[in-house]
Amino acid sequence: xRPDRPPEAPPTMARPVDLAALAVAAIAAVLxxxxxxxxxxxxxxxxxxAGRTPVRSSGDRLRExxxxxxxxxxxxNDRYDGNDDVGDDVGDDxxxxxxxxxxxxxxxxxxxxxxxxxxxxxxxxxxxxLPDFLLPPDRRSDGGVYKPAKRATxxxxxxxxxxxxxxxxxxxxxxILKGLGxxxxxxxxxxxxxxxxLNNVMNKAVFGTARAVGDLIRGGPEGARAGPGYASFxxxxxxxxxxxxxxxxxxxxxxxxxxxxxxxxxxTALGLAFVPRSGQAALNEYAAGKIDDGxxxxxxxxxxxxxxxxxxxxxxxxxxRSVGVTFLALAPEASDLRLVRTDGIQSLDPDRRSQxxxxxxxxxALTQDPQFKLYADKSLLRDFVPESDGxxxxxxxxxxxxxxxxxxxxxxxxxxxxxxxxVIAVAKSEDVRYLVGGVNGRIPRISKALDPENCxxxxxxxxxxxxxxxxxxxxxVSTRLRLExxxxxxxxxxxxxxxxxxxxSDMPKVNLLTRMMNYA
Numbered sequence: 001x002r003p004d005r006p007p008e009a010p011p012t013m014a015r016p017v018d019l020a021a022l023a024v025a026a027i028a029a030v031l032x033x034x035x036x037x038x039x040x041x042x043x044x045x046x047x048x049x050a051g052r053t054p055v056r057s058s059g060d061r062l063r064e065x066x067x068x069x070x071x072x073x074x075x076x077n078d079r080y081d082g083n084d085d086v087g088d089d090v091g092d093d094x095x096x097x098x099x100x101x102x103x104x105x106x107x108x109x110x111x112x113x114x115x116x117x118x119x120x121x122x123x124x125x126x127x128x129x130l131p132d133f134l135l136p137p138d139r140r141s142d143g144g145v146y147k148p149a150k151r152a153t154x155x156x157x158x159x160x161x162x163x164x165x166x167x168x169x170x171x172x173x174x175x176i177l178k179g180l181g182x183x184x185x186x187x188x189x190x191x192x193x194x195x196x197x198l199n200n201v202m203n204k205a206v207f208g209t210a211r212a213v214g215d216l217i218r219g220g221p222e223g224a225r226a227g228p229g230y231a232s233f234x235x236x237x238x239x240x241x242x243x244x245x246x247x248x249x250x251x252x253x254x255x256x257x258x259x260x261x262x263x264x265x266x267x268t269a270l271g272l273a274f275v276p277r278s279g280q281a282a283l284n285e286y287a288a289g290k291i292d293d294g295x296x297x298x299x300x301x302x303x304x305x306x307x308x309x310x311x312x313x314x315x316x317x318x319x320x321r322s323v324g325v326t327f328l329a330l331a332p333e334a335s336d337l338r339l340v341r342t343d344g345i346q347s348l349d350p351d352r353r354s355q356x357x358x359x360x361x362x363x364x365a366l367t368q369d370p371q372f373k374l375y376a377d378k379s380l381l382r383d384f385v386p387e388s389d390g391x392x393x394x395x396x397x398x399x400x401x402x403x404x405x406x407x408x409x410x411x412x413x414x415x416x417x418x419x420x421x422x423v424i425a426v427a428k429s430e431d432v433r434y435l436v437g438g439v440n441g442r443i444p445r446i447s448k449a450l451d452p453e454n455c456x457x458x459x460x461x462x463x464x465x466x467x468x469x470x471x472x473x474x475x476x477v478s479t480r481l482r483l484e485x486x487x488x489x490x491x492x493x494x495x496x497x498x499x500x501x502x503x504x505s506d507m508p509k510v511n512l513l514t515r516m517m518n519y520a
Contacts, residue, residue, distance in 0.1 A: 149510070150507065151167070151507045151508060151510065151513075152167035152168055152169065152170075152507075152519070153170075153173075153503065153504040153505070153506065153507060153508070154167070154168045154172075154173045154176070154501060154502075154503050154504070155167050155168065155501065155502050155503075155513075156168065156191060156500070156501055157483055157497045157498060157499055157500060157501065157502060158190055158191045158517065159188055159189055159190050159191075159497060160190050161492075161495065162483065162484050162487065162495070162515065163483040163484045163497040163498075163515070164483070164515040164516070164517050165483070165502075165513055165514065165515060165516050165517060166191050166517045166518075166519075167516065167517075167519050168519070169519055173256075174256055176501075177253060177256035177257050178256065178257075178259070178260050180232070180234055180257050180463055181256070181257040181258060181259065181260045181261050181422065182260055182261075183225065183226065183230070183231075183232040183420055183422060183461075184225070184232070185225065185232050185460045185461040185462065185463060186460060186462075186463040186500045186501075187460055188459055188460055188500075225456070225460075225461065226419075226420055227419055227420065228419045228454050229419070229451055229453075229454030229455045229456045229457070230419060230420060230456045230457060230461070231415035231416070231418065231419070231420065231421045231422065231423065231447070231457060231461065232421075232422050232423075232461045232462075232463070233411060233415070233422070233423045233424075233425070233440070233443050233457075233461060233462045233463070234257065234422065234423070234424045234425070234463050234464075234465070235424075235425050235427060235432045235439065235440045235462070235463070235464045235465070236250050236253065236254075236424070236425070236426050236427070236465050236467055237427060237428065237429035237430075237431070237432040237433060237464065237465070237466045237467065237469075237499065238250070238426065238427075238428065238429055238466075238467045238468070239428070239429045239430075239467075239468070239469065239470060239473040241274055241306060241309040241312065241313075241426075241428060242308050242309055242312050243312070243468075244312055245468065245505055246467045246468055246505075247312045247313050247315065247316060248315075248505070249467050249468065249503065249504075249505045250313070250316055250426060250467060251315055251316045251319060253465070253503065254270075254316065254319070254320075254424060255319065257422075257424065258323055258325065258424075261422065263323060263324050264324070266420060266421075266422070267326070267418045267420075267421040267422075268323075268324075268325045268326070268421065268422045268423075268424065269325065269326040269327070269328050269411075269414055269415075269421070269422070269423045269424070270316070270317070270320045270325050270326070270327055270328065270424050270425075270426075271327075271328040271329075271330045271407070271410065271411055271423055271424065271425035271426070272310070272313070272317075272327070272328070272329060272330060272331075272425075272426055273330045273331055273407055273425060273426060273427035273428065273431065273439070274305060274306040274309040274310070274331060274426075274427075274428075275300065275303075275305045275306075275310065275329040275330065275331060276303050276304065276305055276329060276331045276332060276333045276334055277329050277331070277332065277333060277355075277406075277410070278303040278329070278333060279299065279300055279303040279305050279329045280327075280328070280329040281299075282295075282296060282299035282300065282303070283296075283327035283328075283329055284327065286317070286321065286327070287321050287326065287327055289321075293314065296310070297310065297311065303333075303334075304333075304334040304335075305331075313426060316426070325424075326414075328410055328411065328414055328423070328425075329410070330406070330407035330410045330411065330425060330427075330439075331403065331406070331407060332356055332402060332403055332406040333352075336348060336352060336356075336402075337399055337402070337403060340395075340398050340399050340402050341387070341391070341395050341396070341398070341399045342395065344395075344398055345398050345402055348402075355406075355409075356402060356405055356406035356409060357402075357405050357406075357409065358409050358413070358446060358449055358450060359445060359446055359449035362445045362446070362449060363401075363405055366437070366442070366445070367401070370491075370494055371436050371486075371494040371496065372436060372437045374485060374486055374491050374494045374496075375434055375436045375437035375438075375441075375485065375496070376397065376437060378434070378475070378485040378486070379430075379433060379434045379437070379475060379485060380397065380400055380437060380438075381393050381396070381397065382475055383430050384396045400431075401437075403431070404431060404437070404438050404439045404442060405442060405446075407425070407427070407431075407439045408439045408440075408442035408443050408446050409446055411423045411425060411439075411443060412443055412446040412447045412450055412457075413450060415447070415457075416447060416450040416451050416455070425439065427439060429466055429467075429469065429473055430473075432464050432466075432499070433464075433466065433473075433474065433498050433499060434485055434496050434497070434498055434499075435459075435464060435496050435497065435498075435499070435500075436496050440462050440464050441459075441462075443457065443461075443462050444457050444458050444459050444461070444462065463500050463501070464499045464500050464501070465499060465500065465501045465502070465503050466498065466499045466501070466502045466503070467503055468503070468504055468505055469481060469498075469499075469502050470512075471512065474498050479511045479512065480511065480512060480513070480514040481498070481502070481512055481513065481514055482498060483497055483498050483514065483515065484496065484497050484498065485498075
């Protein structure tokens with residue numbers, strides 16, 4: 001610092017502004033200026049024939065280029081201060097302008113709006129505490145309680161191109177499960193809303209009446225899905241067979257599915273894809289009450305079943321036993337799968353292979369189908385994990401297709417001799433997703449091979465539900481579920497959806513859902 005200059009004052013911090021107090025003061029000033037006092041009204045009351053000057057608004061002041069009265073300092077001698085300086089008009093040579101200026105409603109609202117805007121710009125630490133109705137919609141309080149948006153827990157994967165999700169309300173969920181229990185299956189065509197509106201009222205009146213008359217003449221609906229040769233199948237896919245959450249969800253769904261079925265006349269089976277064929281005897285003894293839970297677990301360990309998966313789904317097994325449901329062991333023997341993985345399907349014992357594959361011609365032809373090739377490339381082989389140095393995708397492919405064929409054969413064989421029966425199977429989602437090549441996709445072909453004359457089982461008789469699916473479990477590379485395979489121009493004609501329904505235990509995250517439609 002130069003010696004000829006006086007010392008500079010040390011810098012001082014700006015005094016913090018009390019925004020809340022400023023807001024209150026500003027609102028009070030606007031309100032006090034908007035509503036005149038009794039004394040002011042007596043002084044500057046309404047104009048009269050006696051020549052009293054009418055009260056002028058702030059808009060008039062602004063148009064004349066004069067400041068508003070409330071912005072001037074109290075007791076100011078400015079001729080345009082807007083104060084009625086009676087007795088103190090020094091320097092006021094225009095007494096006609098000495099009157100009270102009242103801001104109109106527009107000025108008051110503009111002031112409040114500006115104050116609200118400033119509050120929205122300021123951070124939460126220094127925001128002005130405004131009344132709730134003045135805050136932006138995203139900052140209005142709801143009693144301090146966060147209320148998440150409500151989302152459905154059940155969705156139809158609609159067969160549009162590309163597939164889309166149709167959410168169902170809770171009341172609609174029960175109706176869907178009841179229909180599955182009655183053997184209705186699931187349509188593979190696009191979902192159509194059947195509500196009557198002005199566009200379809202005549203169509204429904206004419207064709208609906210004709211259909212009703214035809215059903216009356218035939219003694220039932222045309223193409224009825226019931227009687228000899230018909231059965232329905234429900235597959236529940238879980239990404240983790242050890243998940244207690246998925247097991248609980250499966251139990252809840254199966255309870256609603258089994259409820260409309262008549263015990264004794266409507267035969268129902270529960271298939272377990274993690275129990276090999278040799279565990280069937282132990283399941284039968286457990287169903288008959290001859291062994292307890294501990295003995296069942298010991299038997300499962302002996303046949304090399306997934307004991308932890310059986311323990312996880314034990315509540316479901318107990319419920320099935322209580323309502324008279326038959327148990328089915330669906331998996332091939334663990335030793336046979338190891339043999340196929342190392343030496344190929346041809347190394348299996350011919351008798352054992354014939355138990356797993358009852359339609360050899362169809363089994364071989366399926367692997368040449370273009371849609372199955374798409375499934376194998378986009379879904380089946382994506383789960384390949386080498387088990388040894390010499391393990392290859394071809395070895396894994398052979399193991400999985402024999403496992404799928406064996407499980408589908410067990411389901412179809414049991415249902416083929418029981419008209420109107422229902423088979424419910426629990427399996428890994430990787431074995432039932434994308435419908436065409438897994439256990440579920442083989443059911444119609446094998447059913448037709450077992451009963452060529454009477455079989456009316458088609459792909460609509462088979463329903464697939466994924467339990468609590470994730471983006472990774474559907475082979476998505478994003479955070480959203482993948483709903484289809486076959487999106488390029490070369491394979492679009494073979495496009496297939498991931499499942500018929502997806503079901504959640506709780507409301508799913510919004511970033512998991514994709515291509516949402518309106519509620520059904």
